[in-house]
Amino acid sequence: MPDTPRCCASCWRESPSLWPAGREPAWPGAWGCWWRRTPCSGFCVPLTSKEPGAVRVLGVDEFALLKGHNYATLLVDLEARRPIDVLPGREAGAVARWPERHPEVEIVCRDRASAYAEAARAAAPQAVQIADVWHLWNNLAKAVERTLTSHYACIRAGHEAAVQSGEEAPVAPPDGTLDVRGQPRRIVGRIRERHRRVHELLAQGRSLRGISRDLDLDYYAVRRYAQTPDVDTLLVKVTQRRTLLDDYKPYLYERFAQGRRNASQLFREVRDQGFHGERTGVNRYIRQLKQGIETAPPTPALPKPRRALRWVTTHPDRLRPHEILGLKAIQAACPELDKAVEHVRNFAVLMHQRRGQDIFDWIEQVHDGDLPSLQQFARGLLHDQDAVVAGLSSTWSSGQAEGQVTRVKLIKRAGYGRAKLDLLRIRIPLRT
Numbered sequence: 001m002p003d004t005p006r007c008c009a010s011c012w013r014e015s016p017s018l019w020p021a022g023r024e025p026a027w028p029g030a031w032g033c034w035w036r037r038t039p040c041s042g043f044c045v046p047l048t049s050k051e052p053g054a055v056r057v058l059g060v061d062e063f064a065l066l067k068g069h070n071y072a073t074l075l076v077d078l079e080a081r082r083p084i085d086v087l088p089g090r091e092a093g094a095v096a097r098w099p100e101r102h103p104e105v106e107i108v109c110r111d112r113a114s115a116y117a118e119a120a121r122a123a124a125p126q127a128v129q130i131a132d133v134w135h136l137w138n139n140l141a142k143a144v145e146r147t148l149t150s151h152y153a154c155i156r157a158g159h160e161a162a163v164q165s166g167e168e169a170p171v172a173p174p175d176g177t178l179d180v181r182g183q184p185r186r187i188v189g190r191i192r193e194r195h196r197r198v199h200e201l202l203a204q205g206r207s208l209r210g211i212s213r214d215l216d217l218d219y220y221a222v223r224r225y226a227q228t229p230d231v232d233t234l235l236v237k238v239t240q241r242r243t244l245l246d247d248y249k250p251y252l253y254e255r256f257a258q259g260r261r262n263a264s265q266l267f268r269e270v271r272d273q274g275f276h277g278e279r280t281g282v283n284r285y286i287r288q289l290k291q292g293i294e295t296a297p298p299t300p301a302l303p304k305p306r307r308a309l310r311w312v313t314t315h316p317d318r319l320r321p322h323e324i325l326g327l328k329a330i331q332a333a334c335p336e337l338d339k340a341v342e343h344v345r346n347f348a349v350l351m352h353q354r355r356g357q358d359i360f361d362w363i364e365q366v367h368d369g370d371l372p373s374l375q376q377f378a379r380g381l382l383h384d385q386d387a388v389v390a391g392l393s394s395t396w397s398s399g400q401a402e403g404q405v406t407r408v409k410l411i412k413r414a415g416y417g418r419a420k421l422d423l424l425r426i427r428i429p430l431r432t
Contacts, residue, residue, distance in 0.1 A: 055084065057107040058099070058127075059401035060116050062090045063408050065421065072421060073116075074408060074428070076401045078109060083404050086425045091115055096123035109398045110387075111135045117384060131384060131391035132398035133351055140347060141313055143377040144340060148305040148312075150373070151334050152236050158333025159302045191234055198225040236305060244277035245270075245285060247322075252282070256289050263287075303330070312341050315348070339369050356393030359385075404428075 059076035073087040073095050087094055096119040099105055109130045110116040120129050148155070194215065201211045208226060212219045228234055245252075248270045255266055263286040267279045275282075303311070303326055311319065311327040319327065331338040343366055350358055363378040381388045391397070411427055412419050419427070 054104045055079075055102055056104060057109065057396060058102075058105050059398050059404075060095065060108060060110045060120075061398055061401040061405055062113070063405045072424070074401060074404055076404050078107075078396065078400050081400055083408075083428050086421065086428050088421055092118040092122065095119040099123035099127070107394075107396060109396050109401065111398060112139060112380075112384065117387065128390055129387040130394050130396050131387035133391050134397065134399070134402075136381075136388065136391060137313075137347075137351065139377055139380070140344065140374075141309060143373040144312055144344060145305055145309045146373040147340050147371055148308050148337065149233055149236055151337055152233070152305060154334035154337065155308065155330055156302060158329055162329060188235060192231055194221075195225050195228070195231040195234060198222055199229075202226055243281065244275065245281045248273065248275050249285065252285060253289065256286065261286070261290070312344050313348075316345075336369070336371060340371055340374060343369075343371075343374060350392055354393050354395075356389040356391070359389060359392060 055077045057078040059078045061074050061076070062071050063074055064071055071090045073090050074083060075085045075087065075098060076082070077084050085098060087098060089095075090113070092115045095116060099108075099120065100123045103124075103126070105124050105127045107130060108116075108120045108124060108127045109132060110120065111132050112135050117129060120127060194217065197215060198211055201214065206214070208219060208222050211217070211226075212222045215222070225234070251270065251273070252266055255269070260266060263283045264279070266286060267275075267282040270282065308326075308330055311323050311330070314323075316324075327341070331341055343362070346362055346365070350356070350362060359381065363381060366374050366378045369375075408424070408428055411424065415423070
C-alpha cells in the first residue's frame with residue numbers, strides 16, 4: 001500500500017476511508033503501527049520518504065542509538081542546512097552506498113573517523129574531503145594534555161620552587177590521597193591495585209584482551225594502565241583536586257583577619273565577585289579558620305593538567321592576570337612544555353588564518369622536538385593530509401551536522417526510548 005499512513009489504533013478507527021474493503025481490521029497494527037498498544041502520538045507518517053534533491057556539500061556524522069553498542073550515521077545537506085537521511089551503522093560499507101547514488105556530491109565534511117574517510121574515497125572519489133577543524137583542535141588538545149601529564153613532575157617542581165622562594169612559610173597543601181577525614185581514599189588504592197595487577201599479568205605474557213577479561217575491566221582502561229609505567233601519572237587527575245572556592249580563599253582570609261567572622265556575609269561578598277559555589281563551602285572554610293585548622297592564606301594551588309591545558313589552549317589576550325602568571329611558571333619549569341605552548345599557538349594561527357598549506361612546516365617543527373604525544377598527533381595528520389589541509393583552508397565544517405545530532409537526541413528523548421531506526425529515518429528529515 002504505497003503512501004498508506006502508519007497510525008496508532010485510535011487514528012485507524014477514526015479513519016474508515018483507510019480500512020481495506022470498507023471494514024475495520026481486527027488488528028490495526030497488522031498494517032503497521034509505530035506506537036503499538038500506546039496512546040496516539042499524534043504523528044502519522046507515510047511509508048515512503050521524499051528523496052532529497054541534488055546535494056553538493058554533504059556533512060557526515062554519527063550518533064548513538066544505544067551508547068556504546070549501536071550507532072547510526074546522519075547525512076546533512078550543508079547548503080540547505082537540513083538533514084537528508086539516516087543510515088544504519090557507521091561502517092565504511094554502509095555509508096558508501098549513499099554517495100554512490102549521488103555523484104553530484106562535490107564536498108564531504110566529516111570528523112577524523114577512518115571509516116568515513118574510506119567511504120568517501122571509495123564512493124565519491126570526485127569529492128573533496130574536509131576534516132572538521134573543531135575535531136583537529138580537539139585532537140591537538142588531547143595530545144597536549146598527555147604532554148602536560150607526562151611532564152607533571154616538572155610542573156610540581158617549579159610550583160614548589162616558587163612557593164619556597166616566598167617570604168612566609170606556606171601551609172602544606174592537602175594530601176590528595178586522603179579524604180576529608182584523613183582516611184586513605186578508596187579510589188587511590190583501587191587505581192594502585194589495578195595498575196599493579198595489569199603489569200603483573202603483562203609480565204606473565206598475557207594479552208590486553210585477556211587481562212581485560214580476567215580483571216573485568218574495559219579494554220581501553222587496561223591499555224591505559226599498560227601504557228603508563230608510573231602509577232603517579234594516573235593519580236594526577238585524582239589527587240590534584242581543586243574547588244570553586246580556591247580562588248576566593250585569600251580574600252576570605254583577609255576579611256577574616258579584619259574581624260569579619262559572619263560566614264553568611266562573607267558568602268554574599270564572594271558571590272558578588274563571581275563565586276558560583278554553595279554557601280556550605282564558605283561556612284566550612286570559615287569554621288576551619290575559627291578552629292585554627294587554617295591559619296594563613298593558602299598558597300596558589302598546583303594546577304591540574306586539565307586546568308593547565310585550558311591556559312595553553314586559550315588565546316593569550318583572553319587569559320586573566322593570575323592565569324598568565326601560572327602559564328609563565330609552567331613554561332619556565334620545563335623547556336619541553338614551553339615548546340609545546342609555542343606549537344599550540346602556531347597551530348591556532350594556521351587555523352584562524354586558514355593557512356592549511358603551512359601545516360607541513362608545523363609538522364616538521366614538531367618532529368624536530370622531543371614531544372611524543374604531539375609527534376603522534378602530527379603523524380596522524382599526515383595520514384589524512386589532504387582532508388586536513390582542506391579543513392584548515394576552507395570555511396566549510398561539520399558544525400551544522402553536530403547541531404543536527406543534538407536535535408536528534410531531542411527527538412530520541414521525545415520517543416521515550418521507543419524510537420527505532422525506521423521511525424528516526426522519517427522523523428529526522430521531516431524535522432518533527
